[in-house]
Amino acid sequence: MASGQLSREEALACVGCRHACHILLYADTEAQLFEEIPIRHIVLMQMRFDGLLGFPGGLVDPSEESLEEGLSRELWEELGFSLSVTVEDHVSSCHNPSSSSSHLITHFYSRRMEEKEIREVEKAAASTATDHGHEVAFVCTVCLHLSFWHSLHPATFSTPPLFQVMGMVRVPLYTLKGGGGGLPSFLSHSFIGNSRSQLEDALVRFGLVTPEELQTALTHAEQMRKQP
Secondary structure (H helix, E strand, O other): OOOOEEOHHHHHOOOOOEEEEEEEEEEEOOOEEOOOEEOOEEEEEEEEOOOOEEOOEEEEOOOOOOHHHHHHHHHHHHHOOOOOOOHHHEEEEEEOOOOOOOOEEEEEEEEEEOHHHHHHHHHHHHHOOOOEOHHHHHHHHHHHHHHHHHHHOOOOOOOOOOOOEEEEEEOOOOEOHHHOOEHHHHHOOOEOOOHHHHHHHHHHHOOOOOHHHHHHHHHHHHHHHHOO
């Protein structure tokens, strides 16, 4: 087992640990970009309130609900779509190395869907999800709201529950000519926690890209980040 990796049972046995559950939703597609470039798969992530990319999901308290029940609840809040996550959807659990606290364990899940179903998820997220798009109406006053929230909770400051999801985004799995667009550009953006490594692992694990395609995209992404 890789460094930091835990079995689901080991993770749940951790005393004093917090748990965050997120899921990769994906589907095969025959669609093409510009009727020329095969899209191959629809892979969903989301833009968070802080401008970082991540997967749908959130914190779950195993003392109140199972990890899967908590993730299913989060999906309903963020996507407005009822999806019953099961233990069979579990991919990995690990200590989050980017967390300020070593006591946060991230649990990663995946679900392969039909194209029609995943398009319904996209529609529901934009139209019915309770946590979707709240920031749009407050985008000019985010700092004011955060400051006010901090004044109310100075000792245990955390993001107020209002600010959640800016919108769903698809991961482009193709690389445009010259390596300057598509997956390389996407990977050059900023991700929350270990969601980027989760994405990279899942893309290869589920055969959505080849290891060679991913490595090429990562090389171009690194070059893009170094550009002034």
